[in-house]
Amino acid sequence: MENPCIITVAITGSVPGKKDNPAVPISIEEQIESTHEAFEAGATLVHLHVRNDDGSPTSSAERFAKVLEGIRKHCPNIITQVSTGGRSGAGKERGGMLSLRPDMASLATGSVNFPTRVYDNSPELVEWLASEMLKYGVKPEVEAFDLSMIFQAAAMLKAGKIKGPLHIQFVMGVKNAMPVDRDVFEFYVKTLKRLAPDATWTGAGIGKDQVTVSRWSTELGGHCRTGLEDNVRMDRETLASSNAALVRQTAELCAQYGRRVASAAEARRILSL
Numbered sequence: 001m002e003n004p005c006i007i008t009v010a011i012t013g014s015v016p017g018k019k020d021n022p023a024v025p026i027s028i029e030e031q032i033e034s035t036h037e038a039f040e041a042g043a044t045l046v047h048l049h050v051r052n053d054d055g056s057p058t059s060s061a062e063r064f065a066k067v068l069e070g071i072r073k074h075c076p077n078i079i080t081q082v083s084t085g086g087r088s089g090a091g092k093e094r095g096g097m098l099s100l101r102p103d104m105a106s107l108a109t110g111s112v113n114f115p116t117r118v119y120d121n122s123p124e125l126v127e128w129l130a131s132e133m134l135k136y137g138v139k140p141e142v143e144a145f146d147l148s149m150i151f152q153a154a155a156m157l158k159a160g161k162i163k164g165p166l167h168i169q170f171v172m173g174v175k176n177a178m179p180v181d182r183d184v185f186e187f188y189v190k191t192l193k194r195l196a197p198d199a200t201w202t203g204a205g206i207g208k209d210q211v212t213v214s215r216w217s218t219e220l221g222g223h224c225r226t227g228l229e230d231n232v233r234m235d236r237e238t239l240a241s242s243n244a245a246l247v248r249q250t251a252e253l254c255a256q257y258g259r260r261v262a263s264a265a266e267a268r269r270i271l272s273l
Contacts (some may be wrong), residue, residue, distance in 0.1 A: 004262035005254045006223040006270060008202060009043035011035055011243050012050075013229030014057035014087035021232035021239050026051050028063060032070035035078070037244040038227070042251045044267040045079040046071060047106070047229070049088060059089030064097040077264035079103045079273060081141060084129055091125065098132045103273055104167075105133055107140035109152040113176035119145070126152075130161050139273060141202075142168045145177045150188065154195040165272055166199035168192055169225065172213055173206035180209040185216055200271060206230050214250055218257045223270075226250045 011034050016024045025034040028050070035046045048071075050063040068080055081104035084094045098105060107129055108121045133140050140162055142153040156162045170188045172180045185203070192199050202223040205213025210231040214224040226246040234240050234249065251261050262270060 003221060003259055004266050004270070005218055005259045006045055006202070006262045006267045007043045007247055007250050007254075008045040008047055008081070008204075008223065008225040008227070009035070009038040009243050009247055010047040010204075010225060010227035010229035011038065012048070013227075014049050014051075014083075014085065016228055016232055017055050021228060023240060023242050024228050024232065025243070026055050027053075028066045028070065031067050032074060034243045035071050036074045037242055038247045039075040039078050041244040041247040042261040043078075043226075043243075043247045044262055044264040045081060045104075045271075046075070047081045047083065047225070047227070048102075049083045049085070049229070057088040059084075059093050059096055061097040061100065064102075065100055068100055068102060077268070079264070079267055079271070081105060085119075092128060094125075095129045095132045098129075098136050098138055101136050102138060103268075104139045104141050104271075105129075106143050106169075107133065107162075108143045108145065109149040109156065110146070112145040112149075112174075115175040127161065130156060134161070134163060139163065139167065139271065142166065143171055144168050144188070145171050145174065147188070147191065150192055150195065157196060164196070164198070166192075166196045167201065167271055168199060169202045169204050170213075171204045171206070173209035180205055180212055182216065185213070186220070189220055189222070204230060208233075208236070210246075211249070211253070214253050215257075218253050218259055223262075224250050224253070 080102040203213040203217030204225040
């Protein structure tokens with residue numbers, strides 16, 4: 001049971017709502033409570049978005065501050081990771097919460113097609129977000145939606161624009177972006193090891209593919225992401241009752257592959273935090 005697996009829980013996102021699953025946490029209080037339940041179930045890294053009162057996405061630093069305060073109080077040593085994604089704001093607004101000094105923040109290093117829009121990450125914006133993360137001591141989790149983003153992350157690391165070691169998240173299953181493909185997944189892992197031998201990585205599958213990508217990640221020695229942001233179901237017929245239920249499902253996968261779930265202290269050590 002060596003090589004502990006970090007379970008990331010993406011609790012909310014910018015898209016799912018109560019209409020999709022009543023368990024999706026929208027309010028600040030709901031997000032804190034849902035994170036606490038997931039933490040007790042084994043999640044040691046929480047990926048955060050915040051919402052307005054009407055459920056619409058926002059990059060509000062004030063709301064992020066309140067969520068972070070509650071999570072730090074109730075989930076000792078959990079790794080906090082904020083989203084700088086494009087659904088919640090535009091331009092530099094997307095990095096307005098980095099001054100709150102979360103442990104980590106997402107960083108997409110290129111643009112990609114999404115189901116109904118382009119996820120626009122211009123080189124100028126990527127460089128600015130990375131510089132803000134360096135400024136405030138925030139470790140990036142590079143969200144790689146295709147192979148070019150891995151190469152770009154490695155180049156930024158070499159240029160000193162990202163502090164190492166790299167941590168990459170391979171995202172598969174977004175419509176119009178990279179589909180779930182085992183050969184491609186293994187090539188991602190192989191390429192990352194060649195470009196940045198000391199890098200760590202997580203696999204993230206969207207919707208019905210969440211469990212599939214978690215299996216591959218666990219088998220190949222990486223880490224897993226789960227949560228209601230990416231997937232609101234336990235299986236085709238059953239809505240997930242909570243983020244904690246999805247975390248427990250992922251922990252069971254880890255056990256099947258002879259890996260134990262990383263503690264918060266182990267997760268911080270693995271990610272060099």
